[in-house]
Amino acid sequence: MAHLASGRTRALALPVGLALTASLAFLPGTATAAPADEPAAAVSADGPKLSYVVNTRAGHGSVKQVKKAIAKAGGTVVTSYDKIGVIVVHSQNPDFGPAIRKAKGVQSAGSTRTSPILPQATKDIGVEQPLTAEAARSAAADAVAGQDPLEPLQWDLPAIKADKAHQKSLGSSKVTVAVIDTGVDDTHPDLAPNFDRAASVNCVSGAPDTTDGAWRPAAGESDHGTHVAGTIAAAKNGVGVTGVAPGVKVSGIKVSTPGGWFYTEAVVCGFMWAADHGVDVTNNSYYTDPWMFNCKNDPDQGALVDAITRATRYAESRGTVNVAAAGNSRFDLASDAIDDASSPNDTDPVTRTVDPRLCPDIPAQLPGVVTVSATGAKGLKSSYSNYGLGVIDVTAPGGDSTIYQTPDAPATSGLILSTLPGGGFGYKAGTSMASPHVAGVAALIKSTHPHASARTVKALLTHQADATACGAPYDINGDGTVDAVCEGGKQYNGFYGAGVVDALDAVRR
Secondary structure (H helix, E strand, C coil), X not given: CCCHHHCCECCEECCCCCCCEECCCCCCCCCECCCCCCCCCCCCCCCCCEEEEEEECXXXXXXXXXXXHHHXXXXXXXXXXXXXXXXXEEECCCCHHHHHHCCCCEEEEEECCCCCCCCCCCCCCCCCEECCHHHHHHXXXXXXXXXXXXXXXXXXXXXXXXXXXXXXXXXXCCCEEEEEECCCCCCCCCCHHHECHHHCEECCCCCCECCCCCCCCCCXXXXXXXXXXHHHHCXXXXXXXXXXXXXXXXXXXXXXXXXXXXXXXXXXXXXXXXXXXXXXXXXXXXCCXXXXXXXXXXXXXXXXXXXXXXXXXXXXXXXXXXXXXXXXXXXXXXXXXXXXEEECCCCCCEEEXXXXXXCCCCCCXXXXXXXXXXXXXXXXXXXXXXXXXXXXXXXXXXCCCCCCCCCCCXXXXXXEEEEECCXXXXXXXXXXXXXXXXXXXXXXXXXXXXXXXXXXXXXXXXXXXXXXXXXXXXXCCCCCCCCECCCXXXXXXXXXXXCECCHHHHCCC
């Protein structure tokens, strides 16, 4: 599992008084499931078992034709998404990729990983900062009428005016936000009241598993998705924390393997499931493994971009707003050259220089996806957050080290407090934590405007955002050296996009 320097995840653990360190965690519709096709006997099957996406024209007829070619090339169909022309395949033919790309009807095809499909042991993915009992008691003593016990520690809510918004509306229970992530613990007392089981699923294999509870993280797996879910929709019920939209529903779409990998077939499944199960907003706080940036001119990586682009566009066509974290590597995503030393992260990474316009971070840089940067308790771009003029749409609190941005009392941590599996609460930071704030505000907009299209919700999200100027040269650690350059004006710039999302405006008609 990669660490912070690679920007593998969208969440950070920031020990007080220390430099940023990774709090890692993450990655895998209604599928048109098809019976497995038997591989052709004459084809080599002595290679490692790999997973592929094979992309063709949408429609049952086209997919059916390509399935025959898949079998002849030594592939076994796991499932297919006929509506978007994406087929998930396993094969041990070392030449499956080149062979299937030559088949009639195939538009692109590529391996979703560089390591074989093998059972993966749970790995250490970083430790959040748990909330201490003393801090919890102190917070409860500071709570005023109408606040949940831990709300005084949530400096992030007033930062987007969510506290004022809750006086007008908590959001509608007819709106659902799906957390496409590492799984959500729906038994948590702050999540159970708002959990949408019908819109929850396990997509790790690339095909939906609707077994009851399959969407939950297993023992030892990442707590990341549960933390994200609490930021969006922790109930205002006199328990723990309060979500940005505590009256909406939240679902869990588990897409990460036990080892924390988010592979393409799982991500496609997640978007398709959300689209076909009435989800209004998806939150995506990850990048799709194993490549931080996927170059379209590479036959494998290009196919991954193709498949997930089809899935996100399909979801938006069904009315779903897709929100994604920009990443934690301090990269300027608008530059024409970024050194990526972390890909592929499931085998041996190599250093390569990429142009992010040609080699996007997916899903964050896909067309139509709302891309979110992070701010700290003082409203400045978080020290770790990616940025980029023309890339960042809006910004929201993601937290930062108290060395850089210290919150006002009674809050004591510059990180984001939210729910953890097993009924717990703890702090995390990252653009992973910023994105769910935006997803929550989008859910409030949808609650206020129930008939609004995805495009309209996105337009309101940026129109209502509080414009934030670049400000003074960005020297976050105060050493006299500019750490990042913010381009653009107050109304739109590379650090903050259209500005900080506004929950209060979201609930005003």
